[in-house]
Amino acid sequence: MIQTTKRNLTGQDIKTLFLASLGGALEFYDFVIFVFFAAVIGQLFFPPDIPDWLRQLQSYGIFAAGYLARPLGGVVMAHFGDLFGRKRMFTLSVFLMAVPTLLIGLLPVYANIGYAAPIALLALRVLQGAAIGGEVPGAWVFVAEHVPPRRIGVACGLLTAGLTFGILLGSLAATAVNVTLTPEQIHDYGWRLPFLVGGVFGFLAVYLRSWLEETPIFLEIRQRKALSQELPLKAVIRYHGKAILVSALTTWTLTAAIVVLILMTPTLLQKLAGFSPAATLEANSLATLTLSIACVLVGMAADRFGAVPVLVLGGIGLVVCGYLMYVGLHNAPQMLLPFYGLTGLFVGTIAVVPFIMVRVFPPAVRFSGVSFAYNVAYAVFGGLTPLVVSLLTAKDPVAPAHYVAVTVVIGVVAVLVHGRWARHLPIGRVQAAE
Template sequence: MSNSDMTAEWRPSARPLNRKDLKTLVLSSLGGTLEFYDFVIYALYVDLIVAPLFFPDSLSPFTKELFAWGIFAAGYLIRPVGGIIMAHFGDKVGRKQMFTLSVAMMALPTFIIGILPTYSSIGMLAPILLLLMRMLQGAAIGGEMPGAWVFIAEHTPKQRYGFGVGTLTSGITGGILLGFLITIVIDMFFSRGEVLDFAWRIPFIIGGIFGVISVYLRRFLSETPIFKELAARKALEKSIPVVSVIKNHKMACLLVALVTWSLSTTIMVGVLITPGKILGGMYHVQPIDCRVAGCVVALMLTVGCILFGWLEDKIGTTVNMMIAWGGLAVTSLYFYASLTPDMSLSMLYFNYGLFGLFTGAIATTPIVGTRAFPPSIRYSGLSFSYNLAYAVFSAITPTLTLYLLNPNHILGEYFYMGAGIYISFVAILAALVGFWPLAKFGWRAKEA
């Protein structure tokens, strides 16, 4: 019998939340906010900065756009490598050390992007260096997200499990809100020419500093009780954890892959692509108003993560996922159908905010994914399946979205609904996953 079969339940026993729990939750969430800000700030500047400054003018605008988003996707493609390596040591030597290392690995490339020469200075070396920095960022966040979820899942009492994971996820998504706020400040104080000349560098340099702050904050966290127990009982995985995951937990990997598809599409299309590409590009909303809309959706996403995490503890997984993802499917179709060039800003913000609230359904992804694996290989199992699925789906999503939004392609005159249809499809898929026993109850030790 393997260690996976002999370990205890997947979460701590029931007890009230104490001050140490709240400290762990706050510090972990804040650290995740700062690190995720570093990762998404690139997406907020893809069209404005990356395409015009890092590629030659001889390329067509569409080709520049594809290359710029391709570099964005490269950060996701490398995530499985970083995630698997950090998760391996997270299952072997401890969650906390890898949890801290991921932040340090994010800070340096973010700062370097902020001081990177552009194409006009060093030619094709500029996009190559940018690509390398994005890949380093991807490797870092590949260990950060699963590590953060495992860390909180193993600290939080079981009757507050959903709330704990949901709150942590809200902190991570808060990095998106912080990114939008920083870019709004940049737009308010600098002209378009100044932004293109030098001011675009400020958010990246700030992000590097944020990373250092995150490393410092995580010094105050303690190792998870479950890992300590595994170590004390000498019940840590003896083999290579990811090998055990692939051999013995294929259904858990499939479960995580499906809900990760829903999460990645919701974030990338609904939150990162929509403000600039759809609101600004298709409906000609002013850049500052697009960024305010981005703040609205990011704020409501943060609220939604806490809401659906709290509901998980109250009404259970199946009902919660039906409400969360079913609501996202409906509000997604409604939001994209309501967009018009002469739409009032108040109506835009309200509809986008309503949609944003239900994007909080993404909190159910780590809720069902983290508990799908036994404790001894949990970090590796979640990291491998989550990052691999994210890499695959994030690589195809920008191109697929651009394809759906083209009136000359499959949707024809209904092209304006392309993003809404795509998000609704993955939302319905996630709602159905909520009926899967492994999603509802998580991994359980085999009975003798």
Template sequence: MSFATRLNYEDKRTLSLSSLGGALEFYDFVIYIFYAKIISDLFFPNTLSPFWAMLNTYGIFAAGYFFRPLGGIVMAHFGDLLGRKRLFSLSILLMALPTLIIGFLPTFSTLGYFAPVLLLFMRVIQGIAIGGEVPAAWTFVSEHVPTSKVGFANGLLTAGLSLGILLGSLMSLWISLQFSESQIYQWAWRIPFICGGILGLITLYLRQFLKETPVFQAIEAQQKQSRQIPIQQVLHHHKGAVIVGMLFTWFLTGCVIVLILAMPNLLMTTFGFDRTLTFEMQSAAIVMQMIGCVVVGYATDRLGCSTVMMVGAVAVMIFAALFYTHLEHGDLYHIILLYLCLGFCSGTVGMVASGMVKMFPAPIRFSGISFSYNVSYAIIGGVTLPLVHWLSRFNPIGAMYYILVTAAVAFFTAWIFKAKYEYE
């Protein structure tokens, strides 16, 4: 890895293309949840109760998470043996094509039960793709930029992933402003998926201009690729790093899924917020999260991963408690302000990549990050929405307790990280 202190042109180009690709992949993956209610109505029989139709829709969303480890482990295996760049391009192809297909899928009224089955199959392929994308991007960028800029670069990259969510939110907002509710149900819901698929294929072309990382080139030149299966080495020699990485990913999952992705459904269905206002609030919160990611990345290079995570986790707990309790009895101005503050604090997730990179050595870094991130995301990400949906039956702000527990775990995990990995 270069020990220069500034990002050169090649570093900036790599970071830009990586962030753009990650943003579009996240856009493709998350627009499903923005149209979860419509999908539940169109892809399942109307004899199902709204609760069970939505639960089935979330179940298909969860299926994408459950297959992330498969894609992540397989892609990381070949990424550690054959190079980061090839797998970086494959991941976006596997995301773009299913997204495009979803935009043209017949619904239940046309295909019956084959409609949700096909939808499930597309989500599985998307899960495999996203399982390779995020660890590949973190590894690829970290091995290109100077050592002293790894935190800042990964903060920018994670902000790029949040940009994908923002694009999805803005697209949903535009659709709600341009089309009537009946038009959205009839055909306009397909527009975001078709656009995402086309943009993904364009990004695939742009990624052909990326170069292999200097770190992998050095490993290859010295013939230091692992002769063992990389994931075998990870599990035999880096169990502690895997556990820490999984717990950090749990925090990342909560901040993305609960505080951003699922928020529109909570605000509209439970608290009666207007659809347009809801997506405006969500878009503003995502912008704040992106700013938070960059600030956190900058701070990580100077203060260390553990300090940043501990401060950020406490801030998330404070503002989550204030925001959710105000939903029940607060005025709109304070609710919006608190949501923006919570969005900024959730940018603490911009530290996760830097911590993961630090814990795993270069020859098995891709596999180590991928296994920790994807297994955790599959388990936690897969059960989070159904669990929060179930909690909401007992308490309208049940999601708050989930976030409080998640942030508390992240705080103590950062303390362990500081003792074992911060200064190795």
């Protein structure tokens, strides 16, 4: 057995975690920057004579298309990752993200090419979704298989912090554009700048990935000829239905926390409470910073205490913060920064989700299992969440907080029922299907 439970993190482990996390941050920036400019993109890529609510719905629809494309990219990359190695797919995913991000920044708008503009935007967004579908589960599996079993939580926490730091980079880029440019300049060319920069970031991430090494566990699997004897996805579906279910339900909690409280809330607060774009983006940057820090702390806590208490306590805080944002701010708008900062801290509870997922699937099909469960759940829940929350918010301004509360309860129940898996399935057990 390559890994032992008593081994501490080595210098090589730390280097791997750093490079994987930094590359993930750059790739996730590319994926999320779209949402920060959804309003101006809706104005530029759709007919000017349609109602504002329909334009917003169509913009979020294209945003959702990226999530709906995730399962295809994730399953395909995971299939080859389980058969031929994690590193190759880990590097390919970031390259497939860089190209469409750069092209979005160069796209002609509706005024130039008519309906070809939103169609091209949709196609590039689908390519982005396919890339991120392989990136996120691949990254979690990659780092989890590089570190000792008792450090899986901190490894997944650091990687998740890197991914969320990509959101922070997107928020900072959007803030910089909104602060330094006038609305007319943003409309004319400013919205393109973050995409162009993101394309360059993406190619930098490709270079960073070239310094990584294949995971010891996959090398052991290949040496022992313990690769799955059937299609990895087929083995996952046949033998690991319960693992898929608990992974999918906790992923729903993760999507609600990220999509609603981090990605959608700045725009919703502008519309519902009259906050300025600059104020909400500044608060969002603080929330994303506290989120990144909390991911590491949550990973450390999961290593020490297990998934159940971490998710239960973190989930309670998440629900409370959701209502602070959508009820408390109406009575105390001056509390935007502290409320949003605290919310980001509890959104960090999401770092317990990969800690669970990498343990409930065995090594030979781990990449396929995590990718299938996570990406299908994110495609359904993450893709539909902006549409559902937008429609519900039109009737009830507190709907976003209600939605987060419901998903937290579902995630906690799933882990309470199956929580024993989160600590007791050996990360290094080599087996083909079960």
